[in-house]
Amino acid sequence: MIDVLYFAWVRERIGLPREQVETEAGxxxxxxxxxxxxxxxxxxxxxxxxxxxxxxxxxxTDFDASLEGVREVAFFPxxxxx
Amino acid sequence: MRIVVQEHAxxxxxEVNAFAAGRSDMGAIVTFSGVVRDDPxxxxxxxxxxxxxxxxxxxxxxxxxxxxxxxxxxxxxxxHRFGRLRPGEQIMMVAxxxxxxxxxxxxxxxxxxxxKSRAPFWKKEQAASGAGWVAARDEDEDALTRW
Numbered sequence: 001m002i003d004v005l006y007f008a009w010v011r012e013r014i015g016l017p018r019e020q021v022e023t024e025a026g027x028x029x030x031x032x033x034x035x036x037x038x039x040x041x042x043x044x045x046x047x048x049x050x051x052x053x054x055x056x057x058x059x060x061t062d063f064d065a066s067l068e069g070v071r072e073v074a075f076f077p078x079x080x081x082x
Numbered sequence: 083m084r085i086v087v088q089e090h091a092x093x094x095x096x097e098v099n100a101f102a103a104g105r106s107d108m109g110a111i112v113t114f115s116g117v118v119r120d121d122p123x124x125x126x127x128x129x130x131x132x133x134x135x136x137x138x139x140x141x142x143x144x145x146x147x148x149x150x151x152x153x154x155x156x157x158x159x160x161x162h163r164f165g166r167l168r169p170g171e172q173i174m175m176v177a178x179x180x181x182x183x184x185x186x187x188x189x190x191x192x193x194x195x196x197x198k199s200r201a202p203f204w205k206k207e208q209a210a211s212g213a214g215w216v217a218a219r220d221e222d223e224d225a226l227t228r229w
Binding site for chain 1: 206
């Protein structure tokens with residue numbers, strides 16, 4: 001079971017800030033494929049991965065990152081701090 | 083090092099005074115404040131800042147730790163707000179202190195460059211024309227390459 005978090009317009013498109021996902025996905029990309037297959041709102045949110053960033057256990061990483069032993073995955077648009 | 087992520091407003095003057103209080107090793111203190119900017123052609127009602135609790139503090143600490151490794155700094159302060167802000171309100175500030183100004187200036191610029199595109203904050207503007215998420219700018223990402 002992995003906690004999946006969504007922020008900013010990703011959260012708005014999917015319609016929730018976080019959820020628990022039962023998955024056997026080995027990488028972030030495989031998890032994204034699973035989520036895309038669920039419902040149209042997920043497919044829309046994940047339609048262009050170049051517009052998204054991902055953090056695994058609160059560290060920024062890439063979509064090919066492994067999910068082994070991971071507790072938390074977050075998807076969000078490029079950050080705009082400052 | 084002091085990293086603060088908070089919803090309520092802060093007083094930058096009071097913060098920098100507290101940052102320097104009792105310190106005689108700070109020969110130079112540089113501060114930067116980010117303020118919610120209005121747009122007269124499309125008046126801004128409010129800015130909503132969302133963040134990723136937990137990762138935000140971790141990312142800011144990593145950025146500040148890296149600044150301390152690259153420059154000779156006496157201390158670093160980062161304050162960043164989240165929640166609803168109105169035009170003219172302070173969003174965030176950084177202060178860097180060093181024995182000499184070059185370290186303090188460069189470290190402050192470094193902190194701001196990284197904070198812009200590596201700290202998990204997102205801004206949504208509610209303006210006269212409607213609401214929208216502020217898009218990240220390519221220049222902000224490109225700015226990281228100079229370090």
